[in-house]
Amino acid sequence: MPQIHAGAGQTRDAAAPQAFEGLTQALMISIGGEIFAIVDPVPTTRVAGARAHLPSLINVRGNIIPLADIRVRFGMPITEASADTRIVVLEIKIDGDPVTVGLISDKVYEVTEVSRAQTQPTPRIGMHWRAEFIRFITKWKDEFVIVPDLERALG
Amino acid sequence: MTELDPTETFRLEVADLLEGLEAALLDLGQRPDDRELIDTAFRALHTIKGSGAMFGFDRVAAFTHDFETAFDLIRKGKIDAHREIVTVALSAKDYIQMLIEDPDGADPVIGEAIVSDLSRYVNGPSRSPALAEPSPVERRETLYTIRVAFDPDVLRNGTNPLHLLDDLRALGTCEVEAIIDDVPTLDELDTSDCLLKWSVRLSTDHGVADIEDVFMFIRDEMKLEITPETEPLAVSKVVETAALASVAPIRKAAPEAASTEKADPSRRGDEKAATVRVQAERLDELMDRVGELVIAQARLSELAHSGTDLAIKSIAEEIERLASGLRDSTMGVRMVPMGSLFGRFRRLVHDLSRDLGKPVEFVTIGEDTELDKTMIERLADPLVHLIRNAIDHGVENPDRRAVSGKSPTGRIELAARYVGAQVLVTVKDDGAGLDAARIRAKAEEQGLIAPGAPCGEQETYQLLFAPGFSTAAVVSALSGRGVGMDVVKRTIEAMRGSIELSTVPGEGTTVTLRLPLTLAIIEGLLIRVGDARYIIPLSAVEECVAFNPSDDQKSRGRSFLNIRGNLVPFIKLRDLFDAEGEPAEHPRNIIISIGESHVGLVVDQIIGSHQTVIKSLSKLHSDVAMFSGVTILGDGSAALILDVAQLVSIAQSRAETQRIAEAA
Numbered sequence: 001m002p003q004i005h006a007g008a009g010q011t012r013d014a015a016a017p018q019a020f021e022g023l024t025q026a027l028m029i030s031i032g033g034e035i036f037a038i039v040d041p042v043p044t045t046r047v048a049g050a051r052a053h054l055p056s057l058i059n060v061r062g063n064i065i066p067l068a069d070i071r072v073r074f075g076m077p078i079t080e081a082s083a084d085t086r087i088v089v090l091e092i093k094i095d096g097d098p099v100t101v102g103l104i105s106d107k108v109y110e111v112t113e114v115s116r117a118q119t120q121p122t123p124r125i126g127m128h129w130r131a132e133f134i135r136f137i138t139k140w141k142d143e144f145v146i147v148p149d150l151e152r153a154l155g
Numbered sequence: 156m157t158e159l160d161p162t163e164t165f166r167l168e169v170a171d172l173l174e175g176l177e178a179a180l181l182d183l184g185q186r187p188d189d190r191e192l193i194d195t196a197f198r199a200l201h202t203i204k205g206s207g208a209m210f211g212f213d214r215v216a217a218f219t220h221d222f223e224t225a226f227d228l229i230r231k232g233k234i235d236a237h238r239e240i241v242t243v244a245l246s247a248k249d250y251i252q253m254l255i256e257d258p259d260g261a262d263p264v265i266g267e268a269i270v271s272d273l274s275r276y277v278n279g280p281s282r283s284p285a286l287a288e289p290s291p292v293e294r295r296e297t298l299y300t301i302r303v304a305f306d307p308d309v310l311r312n313g314t315n316p317l318h319l320l321d322d323l324r325a326l327g328t329c330e331v332e333a334i335i336d337d338v339p340t341l342d343e344l345d346t347s348d349c350l351l352k353w354s355v356r357l358s359t360d361h362g363v364a365d366i367e368d369v370f371m372f373i374r375d376e377m378k379l380e381i382t383p384e385t386e387p388l389a390v391s392k393v394v395e396t397a398a399l400a401s402v403a404p405i406r407k408a409a410p411e412a413a414s415t416e417k418a419d420p421s422r423r424g425d426e427k428a429a430t431v432r433v434q435a436e437r438l439d440e441l442m443d444r445v446g447e448l449v450i451a452q453a454r455l456s457e458l459a460h461s462g463t464d465l466a467i468k469s470i471a472e473e474i475e476r477l478a479s480g481l482r483d484s485t486m487g488v489r490m491v492p493m494g495s496l497f498g499r500f501r502r503l504v505h506d507l508s509r510d511l512g513k514p515v516e517f518v519t520i521g522e523d524t525e526l527d528k529t530m531i532e533r534l535a536d537p538l539v540h541l542i543r544n545a546i547d548h549g550v551e552n553p554d555r556r557a558v559s560g561k562s563p564t565g566r567i568e569l570a571a572r573y574v575g576a577q578v579l580v581t582v583k584d585d586g587a588g589l590d591a592a593r594i595r596a597k598a599e600e601q602g603l604i605a606p607g608a609p610c611g612e613q614e615t616y617q618l619l620f621a622p623g624f625s626t627a628a629v630v631s632a633l634s635g636r637g638v639g640m641d642v643v644k645r646t647i648e649a650m651r652g653s654i655e656l657s658t659v660p661g662e663g664t665t666v667t668l669r670l671p672l673t674l675a676i677i678e679g680l681l682i683r684v685g686d687a688r689y690i691i692p693l694s695a696v697e698e699c700v701a702f703n704p705s706d707d708q709k710s711r712g713r714s715f716l717n718i719r720g721n722l723v724p725f726i727k728l729r730d731l732f733d734a735e736g737e738p739a740e741h742p743r744n745i746i747i748s749i750g751e752s753h754v755g756l757v758v759d760q761i762i763g764s765h766q767t768v769i770k771s772l773s774k775l776h777s778d779v780a781m782f783s784g785v786t787i788l789g790d791g792s793a794a795l796i797l798d799v800a801q802l803v804s805i806a807q808s809r810a811e812t813q814r815i816a817e818a819a
Contacts, residue, residue, distance in 0.1 A: 047779055049781050049782075064773075065773060
């Protein structure tokens with residue numbers, strides 16, 4: 001079951017574990033400043049002609065924001081929404097401008113601090129994922145978790 | 156922020172005054188004899204000097220004083236306001252602006268140079284001696300009885316009547332007598348009321364107008380009677396006395412008649428009372444709030460109409476009416492006449508025409524066309540660029556114009572007019588027109604198109620909008636650096652507008668900008684395609700017709716419909732959007748107009764009209780071309796707003812690709 005979860009490093013990160021080829025893997029979603037909200041799934045509006053990882057729009061408290069599906073960028077299987085599915089609303093910087101975006105998460109575990117001390121270098125081989133989208137890999141509760149570079153992965 | 160810093164108020168006021176001054180000076184360049192313009196400029200200077208001193212801008216006050224002194228000679232008709240003077244006066248105006256905005260950066264040397272230039276022109280060769288030397292009759296001293304009665308409030312407004320009396324004394328020999336009839340007993344006296352009146356006997360060689368000028372700034376807060384005595388103080392012949400008696404009343408009458416139609420101080424006072432300065436951000440905030448209200452109201456209406464409670468329905472309708480009224484007034488408040496923008500370009504044209512040695516006549520049309528203030532602000536830079544281009548590249552040198560049998564003075568026309576719910580802004584020059592061959596050669600050189608590739612005339616002109624394109628053989632300081640037309644196009648398109656070029660060789664080029672009236676709220680047509688809802692801007696919609704699926708079959712291979720004898724191509728939005736959900740049994744065809752052409756958009760359902768509060772798309776979706784924005788519907792979901800022009804061009808290029816694929 002692919003999952004996304006939230007956590008935080010020195011820069012406070014939210015993490016999203018992903019089951020991939022039988023393993024539970026987590027993505028830590030780097031959020032720099034703060035998570036605005038973690039909300040239940042809401043009706044989406046599909047945007048024709050948009051890139052696959054930014055397929056739709058959602059209304060979060062009167063603000064229309066893009067809903068990003070980072071699983072597309074990392075080639076993870078796309079699963080139907082479940083009871084665990086959440087949308088993490090966060091702010092990232094695109095060309096220096098703050099942009100609010102919602103991120104589909106299969107599951108939000110917790111908001112936590114992770115230390116950069118545990119950081120592992122990103123291996124160049126043996127990776128399914130595009131290295132330029134990865135900020136660093138770290139350990140969380142004895143699991144390897146990937147902290148994506150959201151600015152690059154979404155922009 | 157509710158209270159403005161007085162210094163800030165001064166800056167704002169002076170900004171207005173300087174703008175007015177510049178406009179008057181530029182007009183004066185065209186009509187040197189227009190008294191009204193000279194007076195306007197003079198009044199602006201006088202006010203800047205006065206309030207500059209009041210707010211501690213001493214350098215401004217001192218410089219403006221010198222400027223004013225020089226200008227006074229023009230005003231008194233001693234010298235002509237010829238072009239050189241106007242040019243120096245304009246630089247003096249710039250210097251005042253500099254003194255206020257960046258006092259440390261304003262080099263006193265510049266100021267001195269300007270003043271010396273001014274005084275050189277002013278004291279230089281004057282007009283014909285007959286006029287320069289006032290006739291003996293005018294020089295003769297006249298005795299006036301002046302009765303001055305101020306409104307009781309003038310003291311509270313900061314006027315000091317004694318200074319005004321001093322100004323009168325400066326005009327000539329003066330006997331001032333206070334009239335104390337209205338002053339009550341001491342226990343009833345409010346010391347901040349001005350209850351004193353004055354009767355002044357003034358013997359002067361100045362005219363009635365000069366005496367009135369003393370009170371120029373509080374003319375609407377006082378009563379002033381000026382009666383010339385038939386008996387002059389100076390010993391003179393009886394004949395001259397008679398002449399004076401007949402001259403004086405006429406001179407008195409003139410400024411009065413003028414005051415009804417000219418922007419004289421009393422009328423300016425009225426205008427001030429009728430307008431309020433509001434910070435731009437507050438207007439934006441107001442618009443945002445109204446937007447939220449319209450969305451909330453849409454939700455209320457939807458809820459009310461889904462129930463059966465009549466009382467709630469009627470309240471919902473009432474609120475709908477109020478919200479739409481509020482929306483209209485808010486948008487009205489934000490509307491600014493184009494004239495406020497056009498005024499700025501007159502200076503630009505003046506300076507460019509001087510720098511490039513190309514005499515240019517600048518004509519503006521439709522200054523009262525109104526546009527949302529945000530749009531006006533965003534339009535400024537693109538228009539500067541277009542006007543620069545028109546003068547630099549469009550209008551030829553006087554020699555070349557002479558060869559083509561044109562008047563040596565070029566003509567740039569800046570016009571704005573309403574067309575439906577759009578505003579058309581055109582920049583037109585009477586230059587040589589675009590040279591398609593040269594544009595093409597340049598584009599090939601820069602690798603924008605393949606050499607020899609077929610390219611229609613309009614397509615060639617579109618190359619001008621390609622990033623980095625420049626045809627100027629010689630790169631001048633003004634244009635031809637390749638930064639430009641692409642930015643202009645992007646800015647206009649970001650405002651949901653479009654830009655068109657047309658040219659007639661030898662006769663000139665016209666650039667037309669089509670702009671929506673507002674950026675904030677539009678009337679939209681809510682439609683359904685598949686399981687999603689969209690908004691089509693109502694301004695683009697011509698008509699809605701039934702779409703018979705058999706039409707589709709009949710038109711096999713070509714997506715055209717016969718609408719009352721006209722061939723109208725259509726686009727099936729279901730296909731374009733890869734829509735999900737069952738197709739409708741009775742689809743509709745919405746005929747939209749794009750420029751001069753018509754296109755049908757086939758949709759599954761027309762839901763109805765919708766007050767559309769436009770929210771911009773996220774930066775992450777900046778690559779999405781088919782939609783110009785998004786809005787929130789009554790049920791809280793988001794609906795995309797179609798960018799019809801982009802959508803049609805995308806559909807066209809897709810059809811093109813398909814055709815090529817099929818042909819292969």
